[in-house]
Amino acid sequence: MNSISIAFIGGGNMARALIGGLCRGGHPPAAIHVAEPAAAARERLAADHGVQVTSNNSHAAAGAEVIVLAVKPQVMDGVLRELRSALQPGALVISVAAGVTLASLRRGLGDAARLVRAMPNTPALFGAGMTGLVAADGVEPDDRARADRVLESAGETVWLDDEALMDVVTAVSGSGPAYFFALAEQLALAGERAGLAPAVAAKLARQTAFGAGTMLSRAEQSAGQLREQVTSPGGTTEAALTALSAGGFEDLIEQAVSAAVRRGRELGED
Numbered sequence: 001m002n003s004i005s006i007a008f009i010g011g012g013n014m015a016r017a018l019i020g021g022l023c024r025g026g027h028p029p030a031a032i033h034v035a036e037p038a039a040a041a042r043e044r045l046a047a048d049h050g051v052q053v054t055s056n057n058s059h060a061a062a063g064a065e066v067i068v069l070a071v072k073p074q075v076m077d078g079v080l081r082e083l084r085s086a087l088q089p090g091a092l093v094i095s096v097a098a099g100v101t102l103a104s105l106r107r108g109l110g111d112a113a114r115l116v117r118a119m120p121n122t123p124a125l126f127g128a129g130m131t132g133l134v135a136a137d138g139v140e141p142d143d144r145a146r147a148d149r150v151l152e153s154a155g156e157t158v159w160l161d162d163e164a165l166m167d168v169v170t171a172v173s174g175s176g177p178a179y180f181f182a183l184a185e186q187l188a189l190a191g192e193r194a195g196l197a198p199a200v201a202a203k204l205a206r207q208t209a210f211g212a213g214t215m216l217s218r219a220e221q222s223a224g225q226l227r228e229q230v231t232s233p234g235g236t237t238e239a240a241l242t243a244l245s246a247g248g249f250e251d252l253i254e255q256a257v258s259a260a261v262r263r264g265r266e267l268g269e270d
């Protein structure tokens with residue numbers, strides 16, 4: 001794995017998280033090239049991770065065995081046009097762009113391109129990411145293994161057969177960290193309003209999120225069972241969860257995921 005040469009096109013938040021995960025996992029920074037137009041972002045990537053940086057997408061892609069497209073969906077068409085003639089034979093292209101379909105990647109890069117669509121998330125930075133993947137027709141088992149080797153250094157992977165479900169993966173795990181961060185923010189603010197010092201409230205919320213996440217990932221019980229273990233009948237947690245339900249918590253989560261799914265589909269149509 002360590003010798004795979006990887007080019008990132010776009011060096012923003014998601015690329016940084018994946019690069020961080022790769023480097024922590026032992027991938028040599030010299031084998032990672034990043035094409036990024038913003039000089040400040042290039043300098044930060046080079047300083048933080050020691051990766052090779054350039055402003056030229058084609059140069060970055062030219063020698064790479066795996067090319068990760070980490071640009072916004074809105075600029076993807078232009079990027080594909082640039083890269084079409086720069087890919088080396090057999091190169092695997094992994095797009096992480098929300099909503100951008102394999103068909104549109106194929107239109108942009110041509111019939112010969114080996115294409116995988118992926119939806120990672122930012123906890124990749126600490127090797128705690130979750131990535132959903134779907135392969136285009138013609139992708140060989142070796143290509144899938146290559147995609148796995150790149151993305152497993154950032155966390156867990158799951159392959160889907162039905163590309164339509166990628167918008168749901170995006171809504172659940174791609175955007176999902178933001179929902180948990182928003183909850184931690186609001187929990188800390190509520191603690192502050194109830195009298196805690198801001199730093200104390202923030203520490204309680206962060207460490208509680210960490211503890212809950214650790215239990216979710218390590219305990220054998222389901223999320224529901226873990227919730228029940230905290231909820232003493234007639235106790236404080238029950239009072240809080242009843243207030244959440246009365247405020248429409250379950251419906252709100254459903255609406256939030258539906259809104260993200262819809263937006264993913266719209267991004268694919270732009």
Ligand SMILES: NC(=O)C1=CN([C@@H]2O[C@H](COP(=O)(O)OP(=O)(O)OC[C@H]3O[C@@H](n4cnc5c(N)ncnc54)[C@H](O)[C@@H]3O)[C@@H](O)[C@H]2O)C=CC1
Nearest residue numbers: 010011012013014015070071072073096097098120121174
């Ligand atoms: N941020 C997240 O949590 C996740 C993001 N994604 C996907 O990753 C992609 C990038 O998102 P972020 O990193 O959040 O955005 P970002 O805005 O932080 O990064 C995009 C980067 O692309 C660069 N860029 C713009 N035009 C370019 C061009 N023509 N060629 C090369 N680079 C160019 C920008 O300067 C910027 O640094 C999006 O398609 C998004 O859907 C997927 C999963 C999670």
Ligand SMILES: O=C(O)[C@@H]1CCC=N1
Nearest residue numbers: 097098170174175176
């Ligand atoms: O918000 C977005 O569009 C991207 C995709 C998933 C997370 N961030």
